[in-house]
Amino acid sequence: MSKVKRGKVVRYNRWGYIFLIPFMVTFIIFQLIPLCTTIYNSFFENYMSGLKQVGPTFIGLENYKTLITEGDLGKYFTNTLIVWLIGFVPQIILSLLLGAWFSDPSLRLKGQRFFKTVIYLPNLIMASAFSMLFFTLFSDGGPINSMLVQAGILSEPFKFFSSISATRILIGFMNFVMWFGNTTILLMAGMMGIDPSLFEAAEVDGATPRQIFWKITLPLLRPILVYVLITSLIGGLQMFDVPQILTNGEGSPVRSSMTLIMYLNKHLYSKNYGMAGALSVYLFILTGILSFIVFKLTGPQKEKKEKK
Amino acid sequence: MADQTNMNINNRKSAGAHMRARRTVCYIVLVLVSIMCLFWFYVLLINATRSHGDLTTKGFTAVPSGYLIQNLNSLFHSSQPVLRGMVNSILVSGLTAALCVYFSAMTAYALHAYDFALKNFLFTFILAIMMIPTQVTALGFLQLIRGMKLEDNFIPLVIPAIASPVVFFYMKQYMESALPLALLEAARIDGAGEIRIFNSIVIPLMKPALAVQAIFSFVSSWNNYFTPQLILHENNKKTLPILIANLRSADFLKFDMGQVYAMIAFSIFPVIVVYLILSKYIVSGVALGGVKG
Numbered sequence: 345m346s347k348v349k350r351g352k353v354v355r356y357n358r359w360g361y362i363f364l365i366p367f368m369v370t371f372i373i374f375q376l377i378p379l380c381t382t383i384y385n386s387f388f389e390n391y392m393s394g395l396k397q398v399g400p401t402f403i404g405l406e407n408y409k410t411l412i413t414e415g416d417l418g419k420y421f422t423n424t425l426i427v428w429l430i431g432f433v434p435q436i437i438l439s440l441l442l443g444a445w446f447s448d449p450s451l452r453l454k455g456q457r458f459f460k461t462v463i464y465l466p467n468l469i470m471a472s473a474f475s476m477l478f479f480t481l482f483s484d485g486g487p488i489n490s491m492l493v494q495a496g497i498l499s500e501p502f503k504f505f506s507s508i509s510a511t512r513i514l515i516g517f518m519n520f521v522m523w524f525g526n527t528t529i530l531l532m533a534g535m536m537g538i539d540p541s542l543f544e545a546a547e548v549d550g551a552t553p554r555q556i557f558w559k560i561t562l563p564l565l566r567p568i569l570v571y572v573l574i575t576s577l578i579g580g581l582q583m584f585d586v587p588q589i590l591t592n593g594e595g596s597p598v599r600s601s602m603t604l605i606m607y608l609n610k611h612l613y614s615k616n617y618g619m620a621g622a623l624s625v626y627l628f629i630l631t632g633i634l635s636f637i638v639f640k641l642t643g644p645q646k647e648k649k650e651k652k
Numbered sequence: 653m654a655d656q657t658n659m660n661i662n663n664r665k666s667a668g669a670h671m672r673a674r675r676t677v678c679y680i681v682l683v684l685v686s687i688m689c690l691f692w693f694y695v696l697l698i699n700a701t702r703s704h705g706d707l708t709t710k711g712f713t714a715v716p717s718g719y720l721i722q723n724l725n726s727l728f729h730s731s732q733p734v735l736r737g738m739v740n741s742i743l744v745s746g747l748t749a750a751l752c753v754y755f756s757a758m759t760a761y762a763l764h765a766y767d768f769a770l771k772n773f774l775f776t777f778i779l780a781i782m783m784i785p786t787q788v789t790a791l792g793f794l795q796l797i798r799g800m801k802l803e804d805n806f807i808p809l810v811i812p813a814i815a816s817p818v819v820f821f822y823m824k825q826y827m828e829s830a831l832p833l834a835l836l837e838a839a840r841i842d843g844a845g846e847i848r849i850f851n852s853i854v855i856p857l858m859k860p861a862l863a864v865q866a867i868f869s870f871v872s873s874w875n876n877y878f879t880p881q882l883i884l885h886e887n888n889k890k891t892l893p894i895l896i897a898n899l900r901s902a903d904f905l906k907f908d909m910g911q912v913y914a915m916i917a918f919s920i921f922p923v924i925v926v927y928l929i930l931s932k933y934i935v936s937g938v939a940l941g942g943v944k945g
Contacts, residue, residue: 356766356840356846357767357768358768359762359766359846360762360763360765360766360767360771361762361768361770362762363759363762363766363850364759364762364763364774366755366758366814366815367755367756367758367759367778367814367815367820370755370811370812370814370815371781371815373796374793374796374808374811374812374815375781375784375789375812375815377796378790378791378792378793378795378796379784379792380792381791381795381796382788382789382790382791382792385791385792385795438685441681442681442682442685445682450671451671451674451675451678452675453675453679453682457932457935459685459686460935461928461931461935462685462686462689462690463685463686463689464931464934464935464938465689465690465924465927468871468875468923468924468927468934469875469920469923469924470874470875470877470892470893470896470919470920470923471877472875472877472893472896472897473892473893473896473916473919474692474920476896476897476899476900476912476916477692477696477916480699480909480912480916481692481695485708487699487711487712490711490712491711493711494712521689521692525689526938529935529938530938578783578785581785582785582787584787584877584878585875585877585878588877588897589896589897592900592901593901605787605878608787608790608791609878609882612790612791612794612882617791617795620791621791624787624788624789624790624791627785627787627788628784628788631784631785631788632783634783635780635782635784638783639779639780639783
């Protein structure tokens with residue numbers, strides 16, 4: 345293939361570079377330069393104290409140290425992880441279950457397209473509007489409370505947003521509802537890719553559906569599961585819209601639902617560029633490590649496909 | 653779960669019964685899951701049709717009332733520039749989607765159809781930058797935009813979409829199956845220039861992929877809150893998510909609750925309607941693309 349191409353197309357090949365110009369120029373201006381200035385900023389003391397501008401003065405790694413020792417970085421990191429876990433655990437369980445059902449030919453479920461359409465729907469909803477909706481629905485005088493009181497389950501309205509665990513569970517639940525459809529479709533695609541003769545052979549050997557799931561589907565699905573886990577974690581670290589709107593940027597109660605990006609957003613608004621820079625670099629390194637794992641996982645397979 | 657191991661003649665009947673039981677369990681769970689997804693939008697729809705008085709005093713009812721038009725009317729005449737926000741959102745998302753798919757196809761085409769020294773390096777490079785979150789570069793981005801005096805402008809929201817590694821990757825995968833290089837050769841022999849080949853042969857062939865990715869990038873731009881809220885401050889420039897956030901940060905009880913629900917419905921339901929029309933392409937697009945969000 346390449347021999348033919350070299351002979352005839354070689355004089356066109358400079359067009360490869362020309363067609364790459366828009367991407368590269370945009371990437372350099374709007375991503376690479378901002379990334380570099382963000383890192384540069386992280387080494388400077390630069391903030392507003394009241395109306396007085398402090399800095400910029402070079403202070404080396406001071407911002408990084410301050411974030412760990414004085415800032416609440418650890419606390420916000422833990423918040424982010426807890427809320428992510430609350431959403432992720434039910435998400436992966438339900439997605440595996442639904443994916444297995446949808447891809448099981450012996451079940452012959454009817455109305456699959458309807459159900460897939462419904463479960464994917466919340467993923468396309470504006471997160472900020474969804475969060476605002478939950479805020480109104482679960483507010484002290486909102487419909488959920490009045491339903492629970494009308495049904496006699498509660499004697500008086502429950503203050504969801506004054507309870508640390510209720511607020512976290514609501515944020516996790518919203519993420520769960522918004523993302524499990526996406527995960528289901530990904531896992532289902534993975535399950536469909538498994539050689540059906542493996543299932544047939546197992547059935548002939550007398551395996552139960554449960555055994556087939558645990559002994560065949562799950563092990564063969566592991567690469568996709570790890571991929572889903574890590575991309576979801578990367579997405580979880582970027583969690584912003586839902587808690588920001590739900591708690592009005594306060595992370596209330598007592599900053600227990602403040603996520604890392606909300607913290608970053610706070611620094612950006614108060615113009616504490618040194619801290620914002622250091623926080624961004626921490627996030628960059630963290631996502632970098634996680635992406636590297638995804639890259640290692642999916643990279644070789646892609647190359648194989650390309651060689652074919 | 654049912655046990656359907658022994659498929660011999662004696663047990664065929666009971667295996668059939670087990671299968672029916674399994675199927676019933678599946679349907680029950682699926683219906684419950686569907687309710688979990690749709691319930692919130694149902695309540696939203698009902699509440700958007702009710703008046704402030706009903707909403708605050710009468711608790712929840714399952715049937716709609718007749719105040720939708722009034723709520724929408726008072727929403728359009730409120731202090732929030734809602735219609736303007738809608739126009740801004742459509743403008744930003746539409747331009748983003750168009751630029752994103754066109755230039756991602758162009759980038760993918762560059763790496764698909766040509767052979768050059770840095771080809772493999774650039775492909776790996778674009779894959780490597782795929783996962784850099786926009787939030788991480790937000791500080792530098794904000795300073796850059798301020799330096800360029802582009803605050804309260806749609807350019808910083810639209811132009812960066814030209815470099816979208818995820819969409820690029822999808823286009824590249826699609827080209828491998830849908831764009832034979834021999835076709836390009838034939839066009840060259842007929843004397844077509846490279847730009848013309850791209851615009852009048854490659855783009856029409858890529859239509860299904862362009863459509864799927866246009867929908868995705870439109871929706872993600874429509875829903876985007878983080879970047880616009882950093883850049884747009886003027887009331888007339890704001891997009892819908894920022895207006896929703898304004899609603900939240902103002903003192904909540906001062907609002908007409910019917911209007912609040914109408915506002916949320918106003919930003920959610922257009923997407924739902926479009927989704928239901930296009931759902932066939934969207935759901936299969938997710939499975940094909942693999943990577944999203």
